[in-house]
Amino acid sequence: MEIIYKDEKDFTKENIIELFLSVDWQLSASNPDKLYTALINSPTVFTAWENNKLVGLARALDDGILTAYIHYVLVNPKYQGKGIASNLVKMIKNKYKDYVYN
Structure with missing residues (x-):
C-alpha cells in the first residue's frame, strides 16, 4: 500500500462524502454541497490517497498570522493504524511552525 499525501484540494464531493461516512460522520456528510464548499474555502486541507481513493484528510483553520488549530x-477505518493521521498532523504542524499558537 502506497499512500500519497497532497496539499491540493483536488478531491470531489463524492470523495469527501465517502470518507466522512466511513467514520460515521453522517451529520457532516448530510449536506455535501456545504461540506465541500467549506473544505474548498478552508486555508489548509491535507489529504491522503491510495490510488484514486481518499483515505485521510486533515483540516486546519487559522487567522493568517498568529493562531492556527486543527x-x-x-x-x-480500513486504513487506521498505518500512521496516516500522524503524517497529516505533521504536515499541519510544519505549515504553521512559525505561528505563536498552533
Whole structure:
C-alpha cells in the first residue's frame, strides 16, 4: 500500500462524502454541497490517497498570522493504524511552525 499525501484540494464531493461516512460522520456528510464548499474555502486541507481513493484528510483553520488549530483529522477505518493521521498532523504542524499558537 502506497499512500500519497497532497496539499491540493483536488478531491470531489463524492470523495469527501465517502470518507466522512466511513467514520460515521453522517451529520457532516448530510449536506455535501456545504461540506465541500467549506473544505474548498478552508486555508489548509491535507489529504491522503491510495490510488484514486481518499483515505485521510486533515483540516486546519487559522487567522493568517498568529493562531492556527486543527479542526479535524479523519482516516478511513480500513486504513487506521498505518500512521496516516500522524503524517497529516505533521504536515499541519510544519505549515504553521512559525505561528505563536498552533
